[in-house]
Amino acid sequence: MQEAVPPGEGAMAAVLNVEDSALRAICEQASAAGVVSPANFNAPGQIVIAGQKAAVARASELVADKGGKAIPLKVSAPFHCSLMRPAAERLAVALERVSIGPMAFPVIANVDAEPNDQPARVKELLVRQVDAPVLWARSIVRAAELGVTVALEIGPGKVLAGLVKRIDKRIRVVNVSDAAGVAAAMEAISAS
16 A cells, blocks of 8 residues: 555545534635545544545645644544555455355444445455545444444454444443453453
């Protein structure tokens, strides 16, 4: 993914307090300066944009004009936007050598926010997620609709737990980053 866009040419910014449709219009307007589009729909009022550095900067200015806030992110590339197409194409080639067996359970794909239990779709969904927006908020809502009540955030930090809490309070997130977290996860899973 890093090879798709040379360092310093791309950028990402977290946009706060701007609705989806307004941000899409802002990105369209800012695209006169280059590629920029929503990249991560994280939670209500929090969307990440990605693209060429100048276009992301212009979109950030327009966000401020609309009363929102854009926070530049320290990332190595502009992920989940059309600039990642070369990386998606390379992934498609690499996945040709991979065999996908039967799935033990459905996985909600971040590219369409729908559960997939079809092995034949896995490669296509993986490739699409490289250069398409992450539909995190819709994925969490869909998980709750399907009856998910407990989720695990594995690793340090609680960023995803905070997002899930803002999206749908029906899902309890247990952080698993140490032995106590593993015990809490086991207890939460047993109780659900």
